[in-house]
Amino acid sequence: MKAPAFGYLRPASLAEALALLQSHPDAKLLAGGQSLLPALNLRLSQPSHLIDIGRLAELCGISVQQGRLRIAALTRHAELQASPLIAQAAPLLHAAIQHVAHPAIRSRGTIGGSLANADPAAELPACALALQARIDVLGPGGARSIQACDFFTGLFETALGSDEILAAVEIDTPCEGAVFGFQELARRSGDYAIVGLAAAGRVEGGALAELRLAYFSVGATAILATNAAACLLGTAADPASLSRAEAALAQDLDPPDDLQASSATRLHLARVLLRRVVSSMMPQQRLAA
Amino acid sequence: MIAITLTVNGETIAAQVEPRTHLVDFLREQLGLTGAHLGCEHGVCGACTIRVDGAIVRGCLVLAAQADGSVVETIEGLSDSGEISDLAQAFIDRNALQCGYCTPGMLIAAQDLLLHDPSPTREAIREHLSGNYCRCTGYHAIIDAVQATARAREQA
Amino acid sequence: MMGNDAVVWPADLPNSYIGRAVPRANLARLTQGRGEYVSDLQLPRMLHVVFLRSPYAHAEIVSIDVSAAAGMPGVARIVTGAEMAGHCTPWVGVLSHLKGLKSAPQHALAVDRVHWQGEPVVAILAASRAQAEDAAEHILVEYRELPAQVDMFEAAAPDARPIHPELGDNIAFERRLDAGDVDAAAAASDHILSRRFVFARHTGVTLEARATIAEWNRAEQRLTVHMGSQAPHMIQNIVARHLNLSEAQIRVITHDVGGSFGIKVHIYPDDMAVCALARMTGRPVKFVADRIESFTSDIHARDHVLDGRIGVRNDGTITFFEIDDITGIGPFSVYPRTSAVEANQVVNLTGGQYAVPNYRARTRVVFLNKTPTCQYRAVGHPIACSATEGLVDLAARAIGMDPVEIRRRNLIRDDGYPCSAPSGIRFEALSHHAALDKLLAMMDLPALRADQAAARTRGVYRGLGLASFIEITNPGPAFYGVGGARISSQDGASVKLDASGCITVASSITEQGQGSAAIIAQVTATAIGVKLESVRVILGDTDTTPYGGGTWASRGAGIGAEAAFQAGRALRENILKLAATILQSAPENLDIHLGVVVDKLTNTERLTLAELARIAYFRPDTLPQDFQSELMATRHFVPREYGFAFTNGIQASYLEVDTETGFIRLLKHWVVEDCGQPINPLLVDEQVRGGVVQGLGAALFERCHYDGQGQMINANMADYLVPMAGEMPDIEVAHVISPTRESAIGAKGAGEAGTAGAAACVANAVNDALAPLGVVITEIPLSPEVVLRALHGG
Structure with missing residues (x-):
């Protein structure tokens, strides 16, 4: 099981990387490589070249500016996990990241790579949806931003142009009353989940004033369960509201059958997670920021 | 083939590698350091775990080309150093x-x-x-x- | 041979290493990454072979076009089945003592038809594996797809289309057994419980995939095969036979082996092709299966559906067992050990731990267009144990009896040996009741039951399950050879004193990590009376070790180590004879303590073995003219009285079922087993733990998923789930010791005990947890889907 032959290019700057991407239409970007290299080893992907952007300093760093947390694309999962700034400013990411694979993967995998890969079973795209992240991209025409809800367009597909590079993710730092919840059901630690849920919301006066429920491993992309969330808005996530939300989940999700679970089982498990995660977000048992 | 220079177990190595060669194959086949093993070659089993610039990685999910300029430590090196x-x-x-x-x-x-x-x-x-x-x-x-x-x- | 009167080691001797938990020597090689696995080897002028494998479960090969691939960079040669057939003869995997077993001729490379997804079709030899893979992508094979048999019941139906028309049907083997009077026992039962038990197909996933390097020396006309085999002499024979060579022309070297568990006790079509290719090219040829092809080319195992029935009286007496088992193997019975042995073991073992004379069984072994199945760790045991222990729990529940109590009442009494089971298997000495007592003491049953009850008040479902088991070990003289396969049931050891006073012992058993080398060193050191550090062990080379079976079926300790012990004893006699000559004493007045000849009575040191060796090898002029030193001794051993040295034990699992998600969390696992005399308790314990975890993999995770076209759809490491550290429990292990009297050491095997009972007690624990919900599950793996389906239907 050896990768097919390809060329290897390592640009010294972002500008050079963008130019190489234009001149090599069949090339792929290599960041952490933790999804791309398995695909290459399995010969599922046969790019003409890899453009290794893994060392571009312009794509590194975590910062907070004017209430916005900016996580540059090459931020590795291990950095996310260890960063006090992330723990404080993005508790949902902090909670999610320890479920991503294993330490030796997290030391290489990057947030930009994970979002651009858009694996429907991955944790970070769902977090981006739940957090209403803004995804900053650079292309030959300059910079543009894409809202997370517009970014994930299909199975391993995004709104990222073939000549563009994902530069950073920006999210709002938590406001007053912000609450988060994260759980996934994976057969073994580090496995892709059968179903997972990343949730973000705001509690005001004991009731949910905002709620975004981003499910993963339930379809072609991570999915925002808007109908279910609507059932819980304005409530304290009481049992009756939760039941309504669980029922409404059928309008949001139509999960696929696969080896791990049937569609019906996935929907059932999504409902279990709905109750568990939303309950954990209510003030008395809120996920510690 | 591309030229790389890296430090492996404290020794500076200059080598020519195919771009597609992953780091563990480079270590095993070109340097004869066979302590890192191949178990799956798709990043699941951990048999090829090595240390690159102080962090543990899957040797089958890093290209040798990516390790250019890096400090690589294998089981042989960690054994010899006594660590x-x-x-x-x-x-x-x-x-x-x-x-x-x-x-x-x-x-x-x-x-x-x-x-x-x-x-x-x-x-x-x-x-x-x-x-x-x-x-x-x-x-x-x-x-x-x-x-x-x-x-x-x-x-x- | 009858041995000592149940000596329980460690004997009170200064140099007795038997029964002592000494660390294995030479492990630093492995911890430092300086082992030498076949996959590590690089030989001069070596070619790498990649096999293009069938993408279909069943198809005709219409044409093969290698022209585009042949000229690609690095490609040395491309060989199809038609060409290979001229260099390697086909084989048929049957054994004559498995009456009626049939199979069809199988080739190293498929000739005109492919029979399973993964069957090798074309061999591509190139300078590197990557280049061979590049070329493989440019070989055009045209197939005409044929309907595939993928369901064992459909394939077994009388009107089913046979995979091999010349065989008439798809039933490779059928066995029926009827002992006692099941119908009368049924009539005398208060309750009869029936249940279907389903066991998924799974595989071994050795962490080092199968690896073979063959090199043909044209000058010597000899083939050296580097292969991590459990049975190198078997490989030597088979390769010789099908390459039309003599065994003397074949040398098999095993090197370090990265896990085996039965996967590497077989010889595979691709291995045979590698040997032929080496001879055809005159260059070393290396094959290392990649993980993807491992999943469809390594043997699979299990894949049984068993309908079980048990009768019980209200006083707890089990009246009968009845099973109707069916298993789907591959399109061929695997050569040379066959694919009927697992089913045969199911019939032999079911109910064997209980004093129940009435037993009826049938098993059917059915050809399918899937990867061939064959012997994998604990052959047949988990199926027999899960069915038996699942039925016993059902019976207990029907009469409202505690699972411990029903076992106490029906397990064969510890003073009831020797005896036979209704299937005909014979037990020398087992210890079911002592093991049960020890288990209960170890696990603190009342505390667990209290915890379980407290959890239930919180809506948490915890359960406790038991599984007693028997294990086949030390297969005796009538194994394989009696069926016509040249697989030795005896093992040998040669022990020599070298010129520096150290001991070298060469044994015919092999090492896959269980500690074969360690126990050979321990028994040899003990037998002679030398320090453990002065013994060096040679294994795994047909040129330098005695002839023997190897390491499989839990036979290394019981048979191989006994041979080494006997050889050590013989060398000791020779040493004492020489020492007596040198010291002008009598052998019976001397002893050897830690490498020094001493006066038996006073323990006074007289002569080191180094000095003795110096005299023997360099100053024979100082010895009497009529004296010849003989400082090497060889012995062979095979148990003669019993067909197998059965062992026994009992396992328990405590776990929690999340009834909302169907997830199972293992909390704790206990094992008490009786492998007779442990040679090294440290190694035995870890064999047991490792075996348990393989059984837990079967219980919770492992399944080869096939679709309706016979495609294995989870043939990768991410989708085929094996146990990882995070989900596994701590495992407590304890022992009862009932030595076999067939040998001086008294050791039986321990390699499969853990796997035999683990899944059974997990299933019983799940059913105990779910008892308040009225749910019983008898299907493994116990995936969330399976658990939820049972709980919620649908």
């Missing part, structure tokens, strides 16, 4: 290896844990090693050996 000699001895004393094929990766992953968490619980050890398959031992003895090493180091 893990107590941990390795604990594995031997506890019979925490059988066929030994997972052992280099397991030792490097366990050392990574002990560097970050000097007194891990059994659960934390199990969690940290969960990306490293062992088909022989049932894991219990490995957890024992890592725990024993942590305790001994704390008392040292």
Whole structure:
């Protein structure tokens, strides 16, 4: 099981990387490589070249500016996990990241790579949806931003142009009353989940004033369960509201059958997670920021 | 072929590699360092775990080309430097290896844990090693050996 | 041969290493990454071979076009099945003592038809594996797809289309057994419980995939095969036979082996092709299966559906067992051990731990267009144990009896040996009741039951399950050879004193990590009376070790180590004879303590073995003219009285079922087993733990998923789930010791005990947890889907 032959290019700057991407239409970007290299080893992907952007300093760093947390694309999962700034400013990411694979993967995998890969079973795209992240991209025409809800367009597909590079993710730092919840059901630690849920919301006066429920491993992309969330808005996530939300989940999700679970089982498990995660977000048992 | 220069177990190596050659194949086939093993070549089993610039990685998920300029440490180097000699001895004393094929990766992953968490619980050890398959031992003895090493180091 | 009167080691001797938990020597090689696995080897002028494998479960090969691939960079040669057939003869995997077993001729490379997804079709030899893979992508094979048999019941139907028309049907083997009077026992039962037990197909996933390097020396006309085999002499024979060579022309070297578990006790079509290719090219040829092809080319195992029935009286007496088992193997019975042995073992073992004379069984072994199945760790045991122990729990529940109590009442009494089971298997000495008592003491049953009850008040479902088991070990003289396969049931050892006073012992058993070398060193050191450190062990080379079976079926300790012990004893006699000559004493007045000849009465040191060796090898002029030193001794051993040295034990699992998600969390696992005299308790314990975890993999995770076209759809490491550290419990292990009297050491095997009972007690624990919900599950793996389906239907 050896990768097919390809060329290897390592640009010294972002500008050079963008130019190489234009001149090599069949090339792929290599960041952490933790999804791309398995695909290459399995010969599922046969790019003409890899453009290794893994060392571009312009794509590194975590910062907070004017209430916005900016996580540059090459931020590795291990950095996310260890960063006090992330723990404080993005508790949902902090909670999610320890479920991503294993330490030796997290030391290489990057947030930009994970979002651009858009694996429907991955944790970070769902977090981006739940957090209403803004995804900053650079292309030959300059910079543009894409809202997370517009970014994930299909199975391993995004709104990222073939000549563009994902530069950073920006999210709002938590406001007053912000609450988060994260759980996934994976057969073994580090496995892709059968179903997972990343949730973000705001509690005001004991009731949910905002709620975004981003499910993963339930379809072609991570999915925002808007109908279910609507059932819980304005409530304290009481049992009756939760039941309504669980029922409404059928309008949001139509999960696929696969080896791990049937569609019906996935929907059932999504409902279990709905109750568990939303309950954990209510003030008395809120996920510690 | 592209030219790379890297430090492997303290030695500077200049080599020509095919772009598609992953780091563990480079180590095994071009340098003859066969301590890192191939178990799956798709990043699941952990048998090829090595250290690059201080962090543990899957040797099958890093290209040799990407390691240009890096500091690479393999089980051979960590053994010769003495860094893990107590941990390795604990594995031997506890019979925490059988066929030994997972052992280099397991030792490097366990050392990574002990560097970050000097007194891990059994659960934390199990969690940290969960990306490293062992088909022989049932894991219990490995957890024992890592725990024993942590305790001994704390008392040292 | 009858041995000592149940000596329980460690004997009170200064140099007795038997029964002592000494660490294995030479492990530093493995911890430092300086082992030498076949996959590590690089030989001069070596070619790498990649096999293009069938993408279909069943198809005709219409044409093969290698022209585009042949000229690609690095490609040395491309060989199809038609060409290979001229260099390697086909084989048929049957054994004559498995009456009626049939199979069809199988080739190293498929000739005109492919029979399973993964069957090798074309061999591509190139300078590197990557280049061979590049070329493989340019070989055009045209197939005409044929309907595939993928369901064992459909394939077994009388009107089913046979995979091999010349065989008439798809039933490779059928066995029926009827002992006692099941119908009368049924009539005398208060309750009869029936249940279907389903066991998924799974595989071994050795962490080092199968690896073979063959090199043909044209000058010597000899083939050296580097292969991590459990049975090198078997490989030597088979390769010789099908390459039309003599065994003397074949040398097999095993090197370090990265896990085996039965996967590497077989010889595979691709291995045979590698040997032929080496001879055809005159260059070393290396094959290392990649993980993807391992999943469809390594043997699979299990895949049984068993309908079980048990009768019980209200007083707890089990009246009968009845099973109707069916298993789907591959399109061929695997050569040379066959694919009927697992089913045969199911019939032999079911109910064997209980004093129940009435037993009826049938098993059917059915050809399918899937990867061939064959012997994998604990052959048949988990199926027999899960069915037996699942039925016993059902019976207990029907009469409202505690699972411990029903076992106490029905397990064969510890003073009831020797005896036979209704299937005909014979037990020398087992210890079911002592093991049960020890288990209960170890696990603190009342505390667990209290915890379980407290959890239930919180809506948490915890359960406790037991599984007693028997294990086949030390297969005796009538194994394989009696069926016509040249697989030795005896093992040998040669022990020599070298010129520096150290001991070298060469044994015919092999090492896959269980500690074969360690126990050979321990028994040899003990037998002679030397320090453990002065013994060096040679294994795994047909040129340098005695002839023997190897390491499989839990036979290394019981048979191989006994041979080494006997050889050590013989060498000791020779040493004492020489020492007596040198010292002008009598052998019976001397002893050897830690490498020094001493006066038996006073323990006074007289002569080191180094000095003795110096005299023997360099100053024979100082010895009497009529004296010849003989400082090497060889012995062979095979148990003669019993067909197998059965062992026994009992396992328990405590776990929690999340009834909302169907997830199972293992909390704790206990094992008490009786492998007779443990040679090294440290190694035995870890064999047991490792075996348990393989059984837990079967219980919770492992399944080869096939679709309706016979495609294995989870043939990768991410989708085929094996146990990882995070989900496995701590496992407590204890022992009862009932030595076999067939040998001086008294050791039986321990390699499969853990796997035999683990899944059974997990299933019983799940059913105990779910008892308040009225749910019983008898299907493994116990995936969330399976658990939820049982709980919620649908």
